[in-house]
Amino acid sequence: MNADEFRVHGKELIDYIADYLENIRTRKVFPNDKKPGFLRELIPNSAPIDGEAWPNILQDVEDVILPGVTHWQSPHMHAYFPALTSYPSMLGDMLSNAINAIGFTWASSPASTELEIIVMNWLGKMIGLPDEFLLLNNESKGGGVIQTTASEATLTCLLAGRARMIKRYEKKITEFDPAELNARFVAYCSNQAHSSVEKAGLIGLVKTRLLEPDNNLSLRGETLLQAIKEDRENGLIPFWVCATLGSTGACSFDNLAEIGAVCESENLWLHVDAAYAGSAFICPEFRIWLKGIDKADSIAFNPSKWLMVHFDCTAMWIRDSTALHSSFVVNPLYLQHENSGLAVDYMHWQIPLSRRFRALKLWFVIRNYGITGLQKHIREGVRLARKFELLVLSDKRFEIPAVRHLGLVTFRLKGKNELTEELLKRTNSRGNIHCVPASLPGNIYIIRFTVTSQYTTGEDIVKDWNEIKTVADQILREVEN
Ligand code: PLP
Structure with a gap:
């Protein structure tokens, strides 16, 4: 062509x-x-x-x-x-694909790195992050970086936390063996955390403890503290915690303020996984869950989920990027340049070497919608989820087993799990709407109904609810007969 x-x-x-x-x-x-x-x-x-x-x-x-x-x-x-997209986002990637500059070092494409720093500062400010997470000048230790996925961000931060802890022990013990230390490391998260946290532990060859949340599916500081104490008594070395803001199953929120206080007093790395809910923090009214972020070492969320910047785009911020460098710095001659050590080389902030110019699409979306346009989009999604929630609540045959937060409603037919399983199976097989299940503590099978698309209207919500009710009518009639 x-x-x-x-x-x-x-x-x-x-x-x-x-x-x-x-x-x-x-x-x-x-x-x-x-x-x-x-x-x-x-x-x-x-x-x-x-x-x-x-x-x-x-x-x-x-x-x-x-x-x-x-x-x-x-x-x-x-x-x-x-997993939303938008026209400015697509145009951003079209241009990025045409330029196809691989910005692993500052010198390999200076504007790619510089724009990423600036746009990640914009986004960090938009969600209300403390300045320590931003790269505002040459003295800044923190900063933002665009990763491919939230899973990769979690793994990256686990490795950074591990490197930080190994460094501490390196100074303390004479017969230092990082592999022996690694075998004693233990990481923590709620049992509601995404499976990618466990996977990061598997890759890092560290133990991961999945802790019980409270009745609101929120991991509490006391539970974490107790686990840390037990593990220390058993000769393990607690080093890293992942708090989830907006869990995958039910969009529940760990108590970041309490967890942050524990991590600070126990000297553990605190990573915050806000893959879905992070987009909502651009609206000040949803930042209540961010209380305690000043104690975190890293946070990531996916603009590629709700912010209409299409996949891939995970925004990750770190308070002290030297921890990343301890994990990832290798400096072969062919990657060195005049400004090595002075400018940001994003290859030291991530696992792969090569990286796409993803900042362009993020920049285009933020500029084209503006903060108010993006806030309007988020609030509309939440409004529609609330509408669906009210419809479910109006039908006594159904229940909502977990509090609705943001755009995700969990629901089920009252009674045995099999009823809800059948409801989901039949609804999906008709192909008119598409949902997936999740399981809540106590083996409660639920259907997750997320408002995802920016094309969804109030009428669609009513239509989709009627579709669900039609299938439920059928199933319950069969059960009665
Ligand atoms: N964390 C949470 C809370 C999620 O909900 C998800 C996926 O939905 C992930 C992590 C994994 O995201 P990714 O596909 O970007 O790795």
Whole structure:
């Protein structure tokens, strides 16, 4: 494809994308008729010898690919957490893809690094982070960085916390063996934390204790303190805690103020995983859960979830980036440059070397919507979730087993788990709305209903509730007979 053809096909593709999104509600949100392996029958099993004409390729997208896609932007998508996109975000990535500068060091693409620093300062201020997390001048120890996923941010911060603790022991003991220390390290999180926290522990070869939250699914300081004491008595070395703000199952919030106080007094690294809920902190009324953030060492959230910056984009801030450097600095000659050690080299802040120019899409979205535009979007999502919650509460056959926070409503049919399991199975198999389950303490099976799409309206919420009720009517009628 040459530049002239690109101009034509690129513009066609822009139209195709705009049509796709404008008409998204006409597509079935979930491809309920597809079975594993379906694409093998529709696509040749070897690559073409000669290049194909572009129109044929695009036609196959419509005929073969899109019918098998789950339409995450659909107004009837209520599964997982949002993975929103927006036009300024897409334009940002289009430009980033064209430039394709790999900004691992400052010198490998100076503007990529500089823009990322600035836009991460903007975003940090937008969610009310203390200045220590920002990179405001040459004296700043903290700063923000864009990671690929929240999982990667958690692992990165676990490794940084581990490096910090190893350093402390290095000074204290004479026969120093980091591997022996590592075997005694223990990390903590709530049993409501995302599985990626446990995974970080597996990769870091450290023990992870999943602690019981209180009745509001909130991990409390006292529970953490008790666990730390027990472990110290057993010769283990507590080193790292992950507090979750907005858990995956029910969007519950750990008590950051209490946990922060414990981490401060016990000298542990405190990481905050706010993957979903972090976007809401741009609205001052939702920052109540951030109380205690001044005691944290790191925090991450995904603008790629709710803030309309499409995947991938995880915003991570750290109070003292030297801890990252202790974990990740390797300095081969071919990566050194005139400003090494003076400028930020983001390769020292992350696991991979190479990195995309992701700051562009974040910059475009923040500038194009403005803070008020983004706040309006978040508040609308919360308003619609509240609407759905009221509909569920109006029907005595249903219950809401966990307090609703932000855009996620958990609900179930009263009675045995099997009823709710059947409700979810049948609802998803109709393909008109899409939800996923979760399990709450006490083996309570729930359906999660997240307001995800910016195309969802009040009418959609009513329609989706009626869809759920229709299936529930059917199931309960069968049970009665
Ligand atoms: N943490 C929480 C609280 C989440 O809800 C999720 C995913 O939804 C993750 C971490 C993992 O996010 P990612 O896919 O960016 O690794």
